Amino acid sequence: xxxxxxxxxxxxxxxxxxxxxxxxxxxxxxxxxxxxxxxxxxxxxxxxxxxxxxxxxxxxxxxxxxxxxxxxxxxxxxxxxxxxxxxxxxxxxxxxxxxxxxxxxxxxxxxxxxxxxxxxxxxxxxxxxxxxxxxxxxxxxxxxxxxxxxxxxxxxxxxxxxxxxxxxxxxxxxxxxxxxxxxxxxxxxxxxxxxxxxxxxxxxxxxxxxxxxxxxxxxxxxxxxxxxxxxxxxxxxxxxxxxxxxxxxxxxxxxxxxxxxxxxxxxxxxxxxxxxxxxxxxxxxxxxxxxxxxxxxxxxxxxxxxxxxxxxxxxxxxxxxxxxxxxxxxxxxxxxxxxxxxxxxxxxxxxxxxxxxxxxxxxxxxxxxxxxxxxxxxxxxxxxxxxxxxxxxxxxxxxxxxxxxxxxxxxxxxxxxxxxxxxxxxxxxxxxxxxxxxxxxxxxxxxxxxxxxxxxxxxxxxxxxxxxxxxxxxxxxxxx
Numbered sequence: 001x002x003x004x005x006x007x008x009x010x011x012x013x014x015x016x017x018x019x020x021x022x023x024x025x026x027x028x029x030x031x032x033x034x035x036x037x038x039x040x041x042x043x044x045x046x047x048x049x050x051x052x053x054x055x056x057x058x059x060x061x062x063x064x065x066x067x068x069x070x071x072x073x074x075x076x077x078x079x080x081x082x083x084x085x086x087x088x089x090x091x092x093x094x095x096x097x098x099x100x101x102x103x104x105x106x107x108x109x110x111x112x113x114x115x116x117x118x119x120x121x122x123x124x125x126x127x128x129x130x131x132x133x134x135x136x137x138x139x140x141x142x143x144x145x146x147x148x149x150x151x152x153x154x155x156x157x158x159x160x161x162x163x164x165x166x167x168x169x170x171x172x173x174x175x176x177x178x179x180x181x182x183x184x185x186x187x188x189x190x191x192x193x194x195x196x197x198x199x200x201x202x203x204x205x206x207x208x209x210x211x212x213x214x215x216x217x218x219x220x221x222x223x224x225x226x227x228x229x230x231x232x233x234x235x236x237x238x239x240x241x242x243x244x245x246x247x248x249x250x251x252x253x254x255x256x257x258x259x260x261x262x263x264x265x266x267x268x269x270x271x272x273x274x275x276x277x278x279x280x281x282x283x284x285x286x287x288x289x290x291x292x293x294x295x296x297x298x299x300x301x302x303x304x305x306x307x308x309x310x311x312x313x314x315x316x317x318x319x320x321x322x323x324x325x326x327x328x329x330x331x332x333x334x335x336x337x338x339x340x341x342x343x344x345x346x347x348x349x350x351x352x353x354x355x356x357x358x359x360x361x362x363x364x365x366x367x368x369x370x371x372x373x374x375x376x377x378x379x380x381x382x383x384x385x386x387x388x389x390x391x392x393x394x395x396x397x398x399x400x401x402x403x404x405x406x407x408x409x410x411x412x413x414x415x416x417x418x419x420x421x422x423x424x425x426x427x428x429x430x431x432x433x434x435x436x437x438x439x440x441x442x443x444x445x446x447x448x449x450x451x452x453x454x455x456x457x458x459x460x461x462x463x464x465x466x467x468x469x470x471x472x473x474x475x476x477x478x479x480x
Contacts, residue, residue, distance in 0.1 A: 027070045029416035030079050034070060037083075037421055038063045040412040045423045046263050046403065047092055049321060050435045055091060062086060083419070092437055093375050093401030094424040099417070119190045120179035123199055127176050130168030135232035135369055137458035138164070138465075144224055145217065149175040149210060152217050154224050157469050162367075163226025165217055170239025170246060170377040172206035182206050207242060208356055214249060215361045222362075228469050230367040234395065234457075238376025238404075244329050245352040247381050251390040252360030253479055254336060257329040258383060258436065260403070261322040261427035262308065267410045268323065268425065269308035275331075275348060276301035282345040290343070297331045297349050328380060328403070328428050365472035366391040369461065370440055372450040374398040380428060382440045387431035392475060393440060394461070394468040396448040402437030403428045444468045 041048060041059055051057050066082055073079045080099065087095050135141065136151060141164060143153040151166040172178045182205040183190055188198060221229065231250065248255055262268040276298045283294035307323030327333030332350040337359040340346025346353035368382050368391045379398050385391035403426040412421040428436040444464050448457055 025073060025075045027073060027079075030070050030073075030076065031067055033414040033416045033419070034063060034066055034083075036412065036414055040421055040423060043265070044263055044267075044410050044412070044425065045095075046261065046322065046425050046427050047090075047435060047437050050427075050437055051090055051092070054435070054438065057089065062089070080417075091400055092424070093399050094404045094422070094437075096420075096422040098420040098422070100419065119183060119188075119194060120176050123173075123179065123194065123202070125173050125176040125179040127174065129171075129174035129237065131235045132454075133166045133168060133232040133236075133369075134234040134371070134454055134457050134461065135164045135166060135230060137454040138462060139458070145220055148177055149213055150217050152221060154221065154226055157228075157465050160228055160469055160473075161225045162465075162469065163221030163224065163229045164232060165221065165229065166232045167214075167246070167378075167381075168236055170236070170243040170381065172203060172210050174239070175206070175210065178206040178209055181209065207354075210242070211245065211249075211355050211357050214246065215358060218249070218362045226364075228365045228367065228472055229362050230369055230394075231391075232369045233374050233378045233381060234369055234371040235373040236375065236378035237373075238378050238401065240377060241329070241351045242355060243377040243381040244384065245355040245357040247384045247390075248337060248352060248359050249357050250360075250362045250366055251385065251388065252363035253388060253390050254334055254359065255384055255388045255390065256334040256431075257327040258380070258387065258428040258430060259324060259333075260326050260328055261324050261429060262304075262406075263410075263425045264308050264311050264321070264323050265410075266308075268406075269305055271406065272301045272305035272308055272325075276305060278348055279345065282348075286345075290345075294345065300325065300331050322427060324429075328384075365469070365476040367468050367472050368393050370395040370398050370442060371448050371457075372396050372399055374440070376401040376404055379436055379440050383428070383430060383436055386440065386443070389475060389479060392444060392468050392472040393442040394444045394464060395442050395446050397442065397445075398440040400437050400439035402435060443471060 038059070048059065052059060066086055069082050070079050083097055087097050130149070132151070136143070136153065138155055140155040141153050142155065143151065145152055153164050155162050155164060168174055179202055182188075182202045186201055186205060188194065188202065194202070218229075229250070244257060279294045279298040279301060283291045283298065286294055304323060304325035307325065312319035312321055325331075329351045330349045335350050335353075337357055340350060340353040343353075366385065368385060370378070370382055370393060374382065375398065379401060382393055382398065386393050402424065404424050405422065406426055409422060409425050412423075413419075414421060430436055444467055446460050446464050448460060
């Protein structure tokens, strides 16, 4: 049947549906999310005092301003942007807001079929974590060996042959070839699920190989004639506590780790409680000397537990929000490599004991190259070497992430939006008492920007490299 003239218009009108009027934006649920966020910061945020006292930002004032903006918002888009701006304004690399993903049904229908699963990538091993860094762009840089897991080479600065070594990330997950080698070496089926025990075996094997390879690269650079070593940790996102073991590989001096602060509350109370119980259990079967040490450390854990269980009264102006106990490495902040060999409990008091490293595999002058994209464990690596006067730090002030999350941290899911707020629950205090989250300030400052091209960055670094080499030599001479 055909319709024409007025009849066609009437027929067409029958199929027109009046679009529903959009409901007015209701700020109340978002204001509730903001208040939930404010409460989380006051209860869980390890760097609150740093933000308020050193950065000069008053959190309650920021939240009040944010609430006023939410009340005026026309829809949720600017509200989300406001939450993100609040996060960035703090200048803390470990404060994160993860928004839930939104996927339209049409996109789901059009998506490509899933790729063939690969065991190592499924476990989070991804080479994109390990970028090329900056030092390879320096004039005269000559690579030696392969690039994985550590790119290395040499260059000449004046009359000094400088070895260059790139560490892109301080964990095996940035080096998928390590995982694949572990799968082959351990005869793990790549086409079957890998449970927690299986993944732990792969990780342990990978850390061992990572440590061995790092020391091999140092020997290769020595053999190539390098007398000064430059370690490139620019654009390094961090990693794990392996950074503490790695730092000790580059220093014959026995390093002392940074002191540790922690947020009072049940999250850390559980950690100290479990540690005390573990140490007493080992003490029950230990020889006399070890038993005395273990019980002494257990008593330290008990004292830290008491701090964690004692919140600051709201009216107490002189109460320290953070508890303090031990070091970034555990209850022991300094020990020679191998000090806990054969001691199953060693890792519980000194975390580097889990790795097969050797102190001072490199024992010459040392430079660490950093930039604004040096974060977290990479900052820990630079800080412990700088604090112990074992290296000259060259480059730009680092990003400022400091200590992050222990055992998954204490994430907060916002009730309205479903966003997940992550706040660091620990602090690493430098030798001068400052919070590592402020960033590592170089001994030799270079005017780098994070978005500069690699060769311009290399040109700026080259202008300061001779001075850094001279400072590194002088520092090494004074430490003898």
